[in-house]
Amino acid sequence: MIKNYKMEPVIERNSIPSLLKILSSDYSIIAPQERNGEVVFDDLKDPECLVLGYKVTILPPKKYLFPPEEILFTYSGKGVRTPSITSKKLLIFGLSLRDLEAITQLDEIMSTPHPDYFYWKRRSRSILVGVTDESVHAPPGGDLILERMDDELYRAIPLTQAGKKIVKGRFFKKQDILPHKGEGNQVMEELRKLLLDPETLAEAVKWSRAEGHPVWEELGKRCIGCGICTYVCPICHCFSMENSVSLDGSTCTRCRKWDACTLPGFARIAGGYDHHPSQKKRYYNWYYHKFVRGYKEYGKSQCVACGRCQTYCPARIDIEKELLGIVKDYREACG
Ligand code: SF4
Ligand code: SF4
Structure with a gap:
């Protein structure tokens, strides 16, 4: 019987924390972790706390690109000041295919009719890495997707130069693998x-x-x-906009907040x-x-x-x- 093997870049499950440790020198890593019995996206301080194979997080990762509350500018007698983002680049790891698809849609929404300056200030400094149990036929977006082949092994699907750069690292190797049948996501x-x-x-x-x-x-x-x-x-x-003026009238702050x-x-x-x-x-x-x-x-x-x-x-x-x-x-x- 002829087996349909294919050489693909792969990474072992137990190498993922080490990969994240290395990447954390260039990026702030956000990843799913357990908090009070639920899985949430949060700063990953200890890569061993990473949770994969979760169903869904409470809040979506959009909170890192479009925060619930954000100061757009402050006006004072000295003029207008816009907060700057000087922190490290962001790597959001462990996104589901649904969340990758949602960010691809948000990218489009936040680009038309005019690019949303505050969204793109963060998004252009972000790398998105999806991790899924499903078999990936049409990648919905992101820079890299890791598709789980079995309990030990993930196939790497790099989609951008940034994703390719990660896959060139020492934790990835090329290996013959059988096409993944994928169990699919039973949600909705x-x-x-x-x-x-x-x-x-x-x-x-x-x-x-x-x-x-x-x-x-x-x-x-x-x-x-x-x-x-x-x-x-x-x-x-x-979102809604709120202006707050200080009691002495010397400064005014404009803030945007999620609305519903x-x-x-x-x-x-x-x-x-x-x-x-x-x-x-x-x-x-x-x-x-x-x-x-x-x-x-x-x-x-x-x-x-x-x-x-x-x-x-x-x-x-x-x-x-x-x-x-x-x-x-x-x-x-x-x-
Ligand atoms: S199911 Fe659809 S409408 Fe409901 S939270 Fe998810 S994406 Fe939004
Ligand atoms: S606004 Fe209405 S539909 Fe939405 S979560 Fe609250 S009760 Fe449910």
Whole structure:
């Protein structure tokens, strides 16, 4: 029997902490680690604490590129001062394929119509390394992906010059390996299928609103407007601006903070008029932005089916179930 072996760069699992130790002389390393029984992205002080093979982190890695709160500038009698970033370059290690895909989308969103200066200040100094149990057919982004072949071995898939440079290091060797069958990520498989046809998803969401589908009334009652789904989403990127003036009036600081369209006040404007006065309207707007506007502007839905919003929603709203229901009713009604 002919076996379909292929020479590929590989790294052993127990060499990964040593690789990270070496890389930490050039980069600040961010990687998944356990905190109180959950897995979170955090500064990696001890590479032995790295957690791989986790399901999903609470907050997505976007917090390192688009922080929850950030001073844009301070104005004083001496002029305007913008904070500078002088720290080491960032290496975010252990990203899932979903999070890599989300950052690829964020890169596009943060580039149009004008590049977001603050996002790109960090992003251009970042290296992204994915680690996955799934077999990688179409790499969704990043600089390097490590695909787990078995308990001991990871195949390296470098995607950029920075990724190739890492793979040239002494912890990688070339080895014959069999094609990886990959177990796949079982999270939200049905939603992933829907996302392959973003046009139908956009049409179905628009149709459901125009037809007064009862789902919006029901979800508007269940949603408590806490904003968690937005904060944990790896693609949501809305923000608000806040100016604070010191008591003596000598300085003014402008800060941007994550915002969420499900929060009361998100669409309130000067004079008190609120474009989304009910929770039903606010909740629909979240879907509209992701599935209708996202498709119109970028040709894809702003969702990668990571599962965070449904995992951490206190009202247990399951976006996959709701969208499946909407698309099913749309297909039945519109053929
Ligand atoms: S997490 Fe759940 S309850 Fe909170 S805003 Fe989102 S949908 Fe509503
Ligand atoms: S599943 Fe929820 S949290 Fe994850 S990308 Fe989609 S909308 Fe965002």
